Amino acid sequence: MKPKILVCVALSVLFAIADTLGQTNMFLSNPDAIKILKGDYNPLHYRPSIIIDQPDSVRMGIIREVDQKEQTRLLNKLETFHNRNSGSDTLSQTTGIGACRTWILSHFDQVSKNNNNRLVTGYLEFDADICTKGHHKNPFALLPGMDTASHEILVIEGHFDTRNEGRCDTEGYTPGIDDNGSGTILVMELARVMSKYSFRHTILFTTPTGEDEGLFGAKAWAEFLSLQGVKIRTVLNNDIVGGIYCGKTSSPPSCPYFGHADSTHVRIFSYSSGNSSYANSAHKQLARYMKYIQDELINPYLSTPLTINIMLGEDRTGRGGDHTPFRQKGYTAVRIISANEHGNGTGTSPDRNHTTRDVLGKDLNGDGILDSLFVNPGYLARNTILNGVVTGLLASAPDKISATVEAKNAGVVIKLPDGYKNANEIIIGIRKYQSKSLEFDTIFKVDFADKIEVELSSGQKNYLSIAPLKNGAPGLFSDEYEINLTAVESQEQKTGLRLFQNYPNPWSESTIIRLTAPQEYIDKPAVLQVRDLIGRVVHQQNVVIDAEEIQIALRSTDLHPGLFTYSLISAGKPIQSVLMYKN
Ligand SMILES: [Zn+2]
Numbered sequence: 001m002k003p004k005i006l007v008c009v010a011l012s013v014l015f016a017i018a019d020t021l022g023q024t025n026m027f028l029s030n031p032d033a034i035k036i037l038k039g040d041y042n043p044l045h046y047r048p049s050i051i052i053d054q055p056d057s058v059r060m061g062i063i064r065e066v067d068q069k070e071q072t073r074l075l076n077k078l079e080t081f082h083n084r085n086s087g088s089d090t091l092s093q094t095t096g097i098g099a100c101r102t103w104i105l106s107h108f109d110q111v112s113k114n115n116n117n118r119l120v121t122g123y124l125e126f127d128a129d130i131c132t133k134g135h136h137k138n139p140f141a142l143l144p145g146m147d148t149a150s151h152e153i154l155v156i157e158g159h160f161d162t163r164n165e166g167r168c169d170t171e172g173y174t175p176g177i178d179d180n181g182s183g184t185i186l187v188m189e190l191a192r193v194m195s196k197y198s199f200r201h202t203i204l205f206t207t208p209t210g211e212d213e214g215l216f217g218a219k220a221w222a223e224f225l226s227l228q229g230v231k232i233r234t235v236l237n238n239d240i241v242g243g244i245y246c247g248k249t250s251s252p253p254s255c256p257y258f259g260h261a262d263s264t265h266v267r268i269f270s271y272s273s274g275n276s277s278y279a280n281s282a283h284k285q286l287a288r289y290m291k292y293i294q295d296e297l298i299n300p301y302l303s304t305p306l307t308i309n310i311m312l313g314e315d316r317t318g319r320g321g322d323h324t325p326f327r328q329k330g331y332t333a334v335r336i337i338s339a340n341e342h343g344n345g346t347g348t349s350p351d352r353n354h355t356t357r358d359v360l361g362k363d364l365n366g367d368g369i370l371d372s373l374f375v376n377p378g379y380l381a382r383n384t385i386l387n388g389v390v391t392g393l394l395a396s397a398p399d400k401i402s403a404t405v406e407a408k409n410a411g412v413v414i415k416l417p418d419g420y421k422n423a424n425e426i427i428i429g430i431r432k433y434q435s436k437s438l439e440f441d442t443i444f445k446v447d448f449a450d451k452i453e454v455e456l457s458s459g460q461k462n463y464l465s466i467a468p469l470k471n472g473a474p475g476l477f478s479d480e481y482e483i484n485l486t487a488v489e490s491q492e493q494k495t496g497l498r499l500f501q502n503y504p505n506p507w508s509e510s511t512i513i514r515l516t517a518p519q520e521y522i523d524k525p526a527v528l529q530v531r532d533l534i535g536r537v538v539h540q541q542n543v544v545i546d547a548e549e550i551q552i553a554l555r556s557t558d559l560h561p562g563l564f565t566y567s568l569i570s571a572g573k574p575i576q577s578v579l580m581y582k583n
Pocket of ligand 1: 159239
């Protein structure tokens with residue numbers, strides 16, 4: 001009896017370890033890859049015949065060369081694998097996850113062939129029990145950096161597995177075009193476009209598996225890279241980046257109403273400690289960097305500009321993604337996801353994510369041509385450009401600066417480290433405490449100097465970030481410095497309330513207004529008042545301020561179409577007036 005019990009105890013301990021690890025026996029199918037990841041290689045072996053490495057040329061090249069038609073062609077091919085559940089077929093040449101990963105790897109190999117064999121490709125393989133399959137593979141391509149000194153890698157990823165209504169349905173039709181064919185094709189297209197260019201640091205393009213069953217592929221990467229001591233500058237996780245329609249269900253904070261279309265916004269989720277809008281972390285600083293790059297260096301060259309919404313949470317309520325295992329290992333990581341999504345992950349009818357209906361589009365008149373595309377090629381291309389430009393610039397940008405920052409009179413003095421020469425200009429971003437915005441309130445550039453003096457216009461408390469800019473490549477922002485000034489209180493600070501621009505705007509079915517309030521306003525009566533342009537009150541509603549940040553909804557029945565201003569009345573006084581347009 002005794003030995004038997006001992007065996008049982010030993011086994012249960014073993015299972016407990018396996019369960020916390022999730023994946024074991026991790027290895028790279030290509031032995032050269034580990035040397036690239038660690039910076040232990042000769043960059044000359046991976047030089048292209050023509051070197052294009054000027055950040056401005058690379059950026060404009062990526063903006064020009066991301067190809068919507070090519071991405072749509074790849075999405076159509078991806079659909080033919082029928083089912084990409086992590087437990088699906090690995091023997092067939094045409095269907096199942098095995099055939100699909102072979103196809104992704106062959107795409108990376110073809111890209112490499114077209115570019116002087118510059119890419120190092122393969123699989124990160126690992127064991128984990130997912131829907132009865134025990135062995136799994138993450139396809140990847142590495143573009144080795146041209147400088148191995150203080151070597152770092154940058155990761156662009158999007159999971160390629162899918163799931164159906166049934167979590168372990170390994171047979172049924174599971175196209176997964178938006179979730180996450182869109183992210184998969186984004187990664188494949190950037191491998192093609194970016195392989196023509198040269199970067200200081202190494203870029204890892206990868207499509208992990210097992211996301212829908214518990215982030216297995218991303219956990220394997222994060223754990224493997226961390227065990228190997230690989231330094232990662234940034235991780236961009238793309239999951240649902242092509243759809244533009246709002247479904248009947250979606251996880252909050254979510255899109256406005258069923259059928260709403262939006263191809264002009266994208267959400268960036270990232271971790272930060274605390275639950276207020278002062279939220280800060282390296283991840284939020286990366287999201288702010290992405291917004292800056294999109295606004296300054298991408299949007300002027302797009303016919304349809306893209307607006308980045310920096311989100312408070314690490315993901316939507318009750319949902320998760322592949323950025324989290326990287327963050328948990330101490331790496332800087334964000335999730336990129338479309339503004340509108342169709343589905344809350346439960347496979348609820350009539351929504352599309354995690355169902356047989358997550359297809360490219362609909363043939364409405366039966367002529368064999370899709371008339372309505374659920375994944376919008378232009379939108380997917382814009383999100384692809386965002387990833388490529390941000391990663392491309394960061395792959396050649398100088399390291400973060402750590403400066404000394406001191407408050408002085410109505411401003412600050414920034415002193416750069418002795419002998420620091422790694423910038424032509426310095427970018428300064430400021431968030432005002434009382435604005436409670438997740439975005440910078442002000443951002444500007446100053447000429448490089450050892451000592452920089454900046455005046456701050458108003459408010460007592462400010463958060464200041466600095467980033468180096470060298471040869472057209474801005475680096476990541478520093479951690480935020482908290483600056484306390486002894487300036488005169490502004491009007492805004494006396495009231496301390498802030499109403500944000502409604503979203504969406506213009507709107508027709510419903511819209512959301514975000515409101516932030518300091519402690520003294522919580523549980524005090526307030527009224528939202530909407531006026532037409534000659535000042536008549538056309539709608540008002542009581543507002544319950546029961547938290548530091550609340551959302552007020554307006555519905556189509558509240559207003560007729562037109563241009564309006566809205567304001568909040570608290571203690572009999574109106575606070576702020578914001579313009580909105582109802583269709
Ligand atoms: Zn997904």
